[in-house]
Amino acid sequence: MSRGLSWAEMGEEARTEYWASLALRHCTGLGARSCTRLLRTFGSAYAAVQSRQRWREAGLTQKQAAEMATGSWRVTARQEWDSARDIDTAILLWTDPLYPVPLRQLPDAPVLLYCRGDMSLLQAPAFAIVGSRRSTEHGRTVAAHMARCLSSCGVTIVSGMALGIDRVAHEAALTRIGRSIGVLGTGIDVIYPQGNRGVFDAMREHGLLISEFMPGALPLPEHFPVRNRIISGLALGVLVVEAASRSGSLITARLALEQNREVYAVPGPALDSHCLGCQELVRQGARPVFSAEDVLRDLADQLRPYGISQASLSEEEKSAQEPCDGVDQVAIKGEAATDSRRVRSGACKQGDEPSKAEDLHLQQDMPPLDAAEQLAPSERRTLLLDCLRQKGPMQADDLACTLAMPVSEMNAMLVGLEMLGQVRRLPGARYEAGI
Numbered sequence: 001m002s003r004g005l006s007w008a009e010m011g012e013e014a015r016t017e018y019w020a021s022l023a024l025r026h027c028t029g030l031g032a033r034s035c036t037r038l039l040r041t042f043g044s045a046y047a048a049v050q051s052r053q054r055w056r057e058a059g060l061t062q063k064q065a066a067e068m069a070t071g072s073w074r075v076t077a078r079q080e081w082d083s084a085r086d087i088d089t090a091i092l093l094w095t096d097p098l099y100p101v102p103l104r105q106l107p108d109a110p111v112l113l114y115c116r117g118d119m120s121l122l123q124a125p126a127f128a129i130v131g132s133r134r135s136t137e138h139g140r141t142v143a144a145h146m147a148r149c150l151s152s153c154g155v156t157i158v159s160g161m162a163l164g165i166d167r168v169a170h171e172a173a174l175t176r177i178g179r180s181i182g183v184l185g186t187g188i189d190v191i192y193p194q195g196n197r198g199v200f201d202a203m204r205e206h207g208l209l210i211s212e213f214m215p216g217a218l219p220l221p222e223h224f225p226v227r228n229r230i231i232s233g234l235a236l237g238v239l240v241v242e243a244a245s246r247s248g249s250l251i252t253a254r255l256a257l258e259q260n261r262e263v264y265a266v267p268g269p270a271l272d273s274h275c276l277g278c279q280e281l282v283r284q285g286a287r288p289v290f291s292a293e294d295v296l297r298d299l300a301d302q303l304r305p306y307g308i309s310q311a312s313l314s315e316e317e318k319s320a321q322e323p324c325d326g327v328d329q330v331a332i333k334g335e336a337a338t339d340s341r342r343v344r345s346g347a348c349k350q351g352d353e354p355s356k357a358e359d360l361h362l363q364q365d366m367p368p369l370d371a372a373e374q375l376a377p378s379e380r381r382t383l384l385l386d387c388l389r390q391k392g393p394m395q396a397d398d399l400a401c402t403l404a405m406p407v408s409e410m411n412a413m414l415v416g417l418e419m420l421g422q423v424r425r426l427p428g429a430r431y432e433a434g435i
Contacts, residue, residue: 003118004091004115007091014093016046017093021045021094022077022080022081023045024038025112026077026080029064030068030407031410031411032397033397036106036108042054045111052069064401083187083214084214089116090114090116091113092119092210094112100234102234103234106259110230115209115210117203121207122208128252130169130252131243132243132244133163133164139268140164143242145172148172148317149317150295151175154177154178154312156173157169157180159182160184160231161203165242170203174203174206181209181234183210185223186211186218190218213227221412222375222408225411225415226408229255232253232259236261236302236303237256238253241265243276243278253265263281263285263286264287264289265287375413381422385423389433393431395429396414399414
């Protein structure tokens, strides 16, 4: 089992590269796309920082290079440095051979990842399963069956550590050889939601947890649309199991398409509000899925180098309904039963209610207009839309630089406006104002 290197275990060269990576992450006006351009052009974060006079070669502006030279990034970068130094977590840098190839190919790849668990899973073939947090019992059964079957063949299941579909996908996959990767919208050391504590412990011991956010980072609303690109980016394909119309899961599916990943959906019963988003995906060209064999058949060419095929799925596994022993199922099932009762009853104790951040951005069904309004405050919305109308289609990094906004806030606003139909995302991750 590969656990990677923590800050304390890093050598001087690795720590220098880590500090340079933090410089890029915390420099105002640099988003994930700008950082990726720099890493690809100069080969490492350290080389990029040292070559800021040549940033135009990577398509960046003199203004962005000048901001790096001011050193304004040092205060927040130091905070992250100290946070990582004080906890037990592996730090995976762009220059590390273990950095997953599928993520490296993204135009907005994370500069670094914090990891807890078995990092060898990053080299395995992966498949994402996402869906509603307010899932039905049938949806959870389908998600668990798909995750268990694919994991039994050696496919690693990726999801977002939310309640509902995400959770059961992680639980089921952990009981088989492929196991599971959880992508967090918080710091690597923050358990969220609290009801998933047992799953977090199991993932840390038997699977892998990853996050691009600094240790201690809280579940802020703008984190979740950003982390979704990693869920889809790690995977050969994304399966959506239960999603309402305009659900957050559909954003993950859209990201998967832009990343040239396959998109699948479980259509579900006609007129079922839990499945309207999945049915819309099928209308738009997503492949309908009714069994794990459908996925194995469709991804046969990509799975063949790993020795995985339809023949890898045993008849016994196809008919299995309960996960076998392998992790602490007593604790996990107990929590799952509690969550299931909450979902069916539609009521929680006041202290157990999901927080606003999770209601907004974990793969779930949500009141779309209310959620989008919170992501795109009206006072900033007008400025953004006016800028797009005047200048034409722009990428998030360029918009953030023009409007002097943090890139993370800009990404969240664009997601909200996209849900409201006020902006459209174009090829190349450019946005234009809606009609």
